[in-house]
Structures are given as structure tokens and as C-alpha cells.
Amino acid sequence: MSWGPGFFYYRCPSCGKKFMYAQDLMVEFGADYGKCPFCGTMGEYVKDGPRGLDDAEYFEVEE
Amino acid sequence: MAKKTIITVAPTGAWPKKANNPNVPMTPSEIADEIYDCWQAGAAIAHLHMRDDQGNGTMDTAKFEETLRLFRERYPDCDIILNLTTSGDIHADDDIRVAHVIKLKPEMASYDCGSMNWLNSGLFLNTPQFLERCGLLFQELNVKPEIEAFDPGMIANAAYYLKKGVLKAPLHFQFCMGCANGIPGSMKNLLFMKETMEQLCPGSTWSTFGVGHCALEMLYGAVALGGHIRVGMEDNVMYGKGQLADSNRQFVERAARVIREYGNEVATPDEAREILGLKK
Ligand SMILES: [Zn+2]
Numbered sequence: 001m002s003w004g005p006g007f008f009y010y011r012c013p014s015c016g017k018k019f020m021y022a023q024d025l026m027v028e029f030g031a032d033y034g035k036c037p038f039c040g041t042m043g044e045y046v047k048d049g050p051r052g053l054d055d056a057e058y059f060e061v062e063e
Numbered sequence: 064m065a066k067k068t069i070i071t072v073a074p075t076g077a078w079p080k081k082a083n084n085p086n087v088p089m090t091p092s093e094i095a096d097e098i099y100d101c102w103q104a105g106a107a108i109a110h111l112h113m114r115d116d117q118g119n120g121t122m123d124t125a126k127f128e129e130t131l132r133l134f135r136e137r138y139p140d141c142d143i144i145l146n147l148t149t150s151g152d153i154h155a156d157d158d159i160r161v162a163h164v165i166k167l168k169p170e171m172a173s174y175d176c177g178s179m180n181w182l183n184s185g186l187f188l189n190t191p192q193f194l195e196r197c198g199l200l201f202q203e204l205n206v207k208p209e210i211e212a213f214d215p216g217m218i219a220n221a222a223y224y225l226k227k228g229v230l231k232a233p234l235h236f237q238f239c240m241g242c243a244n245g246i247p248g249s250m251k252n253l254l255f256m257k258e259t260m261e262q263l264c265p266g267s268t269w270s271t272f273g274v275g276h277c278a279l280e281m282l283y284g285a286v287a288l289g290g291h292i293r294v295g296m297e298d299n300v301m302y303g304k305g306q307l308a309d310s311n312r313q314f315v316e317r318a319a320r321v322i323r324e325y326g327n328e329v330a331t332p333d334e335a336r337e338i339l340g341l342k343k
Binding site for chain 2 (some may be wrong): 001002003004005007022023024025027048049050051053058062
């Protein structure tokens, strides 16, 4: 049994944008993990879990 | 002679729903058709999960039975190896988790060699009692366990059961890479899993899959390191970045291309039976 990757979901306290990071990219992003891809501010945690039905609201940060 | 690489397809799993990807096969009829489609593309083993009428993971024997009935009725020419999960619902009790194995006697069934936290939200329990019972039951029924290891400790646990006689050599492992709470999916970690297996359970065969971003790295790694590969929507609903998978066949076709371009051959079901020591 497997269940796809887990994600951390964030909201940016500066620009208000919502975004998500897969947990399996923690090593790749290092200290930048959780930062807003639009303005660079560290995001505020919203929730975590597997891909959800409201994923379309969040920008998936992959690189 | 070219080395044969076995492709396992895991088309459904316990978690992804139509809302995550409308192409995930959920009903017995959809799963039966998907198995055949993947076999035509090169899959030698189908690892199967069932869903209830609401789309949640279920261990209901009737769903497994219905799927196998439809599959055999529609596709009598298909000789794919069926591998039924014993872990399709974290709330199912131990009796329900093996009831379909007893009734349907598949050639293979999954054996999750330890317990872990399920996506930071629940317990995925495989108690010592359950693992002993499963191991002995599988031997009695001549069902080959697919030993799923989510971290190296689960390989050590398999070695323990091998010494105890609960499992019988040669073992076949499935290294589950990149699952939340399991070993992260990197080449270094895959090599470590393989070496740990070779030290503790020499003579075993192995396969792997990568969840999420490591999926392709694990595919190439498996082929290069001489293992076998599992693909499918149980592990990944995305085919690539920002691209939902069209079908399980798409994953099987990619695996087959990688295997052939490397210079190996895609194992047929009968060749897989030979490699895994299955008695048909
Ligand atoms: Zn921002």
C-alpha cells in the first residue's frame, strides 16, 4: 500500500498567494522550503496532507 | 542473454480518487479492463487494491472476487500474475485482511513487513501476530509474499521471519521509496536498501517504486542496479510535472521503453514466474 507524496500547504503573509510544497522535496529546497515562490517571504502553514480536492487553489512549487 | 526486468503495475491503490485523477480505475469492471491493457503493454504482475462504492479503500472479499471473475471472463488469454494486497484499508481487521487470500489463492499477495504512521495521520499496523499468521498462511496456500519494505528496518524484520521459518527463501522485496514517513527516494537510499537486503537476506529478488518526484529516479535506478520495477496510479497520479496520467498503460509503456533502451528485456509473466520461483 502506498499513498502518493504528502504536501505542506502555505499562504504568503506578504502577497497573500497560496502555494504547496511536496514533502519529498525538503532536501532539494533546504532552507528555502516553504518560501513564497512569488515574493520570497516564508509562508504561513495552512495544513498538510496528501493531494487534496482544493489543490487547484495552491501553486505547486517544484523548482 | 539480455537480463529480464519485471514490470508490476499497481493501477488503483487505496487512496487516489477520481477527483485526484479521473483515470484511476475504481470498480471491478474498470480494474479488470486496466489489468488487461497493462499486460498488453508489458506488465507481468498486477498488484490489486479494491474500492467500496464510495471509492474508499476496502478489503471486501466480494470486490476482489468480482474483479477476478470479470477479468477471467473477459480475458481468458491473459496470463498476468495477480498479486492481491493485504493492506487496502487501515481500519480492516486481521481476519478481513487475509480472507480474500484464503478464498482466491492468488499467486502473490503483499506482506508489509512492519508498522508505521500513515501520512502523519493514522497507524498502519502490521503486528507481529499478523505477520506470523500471514507468513505461515502464505506458505500453506503457496502464495508468494511481495515483501513491502518502507525502510531498512523492515528488511531486518523480514530476515527475522526468515530465520524463524515464518517466511521461506528466496524472498521477493518491494522497496517502497519516497512515501511519507518511509525512506526518502534517492539513489543512495535505493542502493542502501539493496545492500541491506543482500546482507540480511542473500539470494532475494527485489523491485522498487518511487512515489512523487523520485518516481523516475527509482525507475532508472531499478534498471541500472538489476532490480525490477513497479509503476502505476497507486503510487503516482501525475505522469510528469503538471501532467495527470492518462492511464496506467502510459506508465507501463514508459517503463518498458526504459528497460529496452537500457538493453534489458521486459519479462513476460512466465519469465517472471521463473525469476520469482512461482509454481503456476
Ligand atoms: Zn508572497
